[in-house]
Amino acid sequence: MKTLRAVITGTGSYAPSRIMTNDDFAAYLDTSDSWIRERTGIRERRIAAEGEATSDLAVEAAKKALESADLTAADIDGILLATATPDIAFPSTACLVQARLGATRAFAFDLNAVCSGFVYAMTVAKSLVETGAARRLLVIGSEVMSRSLDWKDRGTAILFGDGAGAVVVESSTTVSRGLGSFRLGADGRHWEMIHVPAGGTRLTKEAATIRMKGGETFKMAVRQLQESVLEVLALDGVSPAEVALLVPHQANVRIIDALASRLALPPEKVMVNIDRYGNTSAASIPVALDEAVRGGRVHEGDRVLLTAFGAGVTWGSGLLTWEADLQKRSRT
């Protein structure tokens, strides 16, 4: 039997049209455009319209990913949706997306690892594809973080935004590398570092808004991202200098800069779009990857490194070789 490799063959993303700038916050909060830009790298973020939910964003991103893979929804065997902000408690948002896309053959489930959700979902997708359990998957990260914000808390409200990104992951006997090593981690002892204390079965009287220990999160993120990235690079025998593009979770540009400098990666090898979207949690990596691909920053054969850290706390990294065109040309 030929070895099955998992490979990305399409990407897509979607952001709500409403833009909220730093000055919009400064108009009612004790903050300023310069503080937000200097401390986080964020200039503006997108905010979902009233009535626009996580599945609406996910469907738009998924349609674009399918189009770029030259596939239709009927070709898809499964939908993995990473989100911490589902439309409703159940069923899963992935099922709502499956129905809207008309992906009638696809199984569908949500996965919640908050900001690390997309890397977690890609790890599951790789396993499903490489064991032959599925041939073609849609992996989506979609969030409406704006509905979990305390708009009066300047320490968190300014950080987050809404968006969705998607990729098609296919099995291939043609590509030689595709998705390489992926490794995940979690340390639930730090669950309070970033959390929403309500909305689930632990009945509390607290509001369902984000609480975060920003400084602690910052320090742990830098340390853990570096460790996680070095682990997957070592597993694949790749040096940081061989990485063509780092696509990190976009939580704070200073976290990204610290990681890039520890890996000695120059700015042209680091994808940053936090200035336009803020932190979109599980959506941030697939949105950044889609923009990198469409912007001509990813070429056949390039090594692309994904890495994320988020609530849980959770983290994960994955190394892939971009072989989308090779796989599309070899489809029978």
Ligand code: ACO
């Ligand atoms: N405008 C102006 N001042 C502010 C603002 C603001 N928006 N926010 C905080 N400050 C103030 C603080 O009150 C504090 O004032 P004080 O000294 O009078 O007490 C001062 O600025 C410094 O506060 P710090 O918290 O030390 O600021 P810092 O430089 O650490 O930036 C930030 C805060 C942006 C939150 C940063 O810590 C950070 O990005 N942390 C990581 C967040 C992250 O990675 N999250 C990822 C996971 S999210 C998820 O999984 C859902």
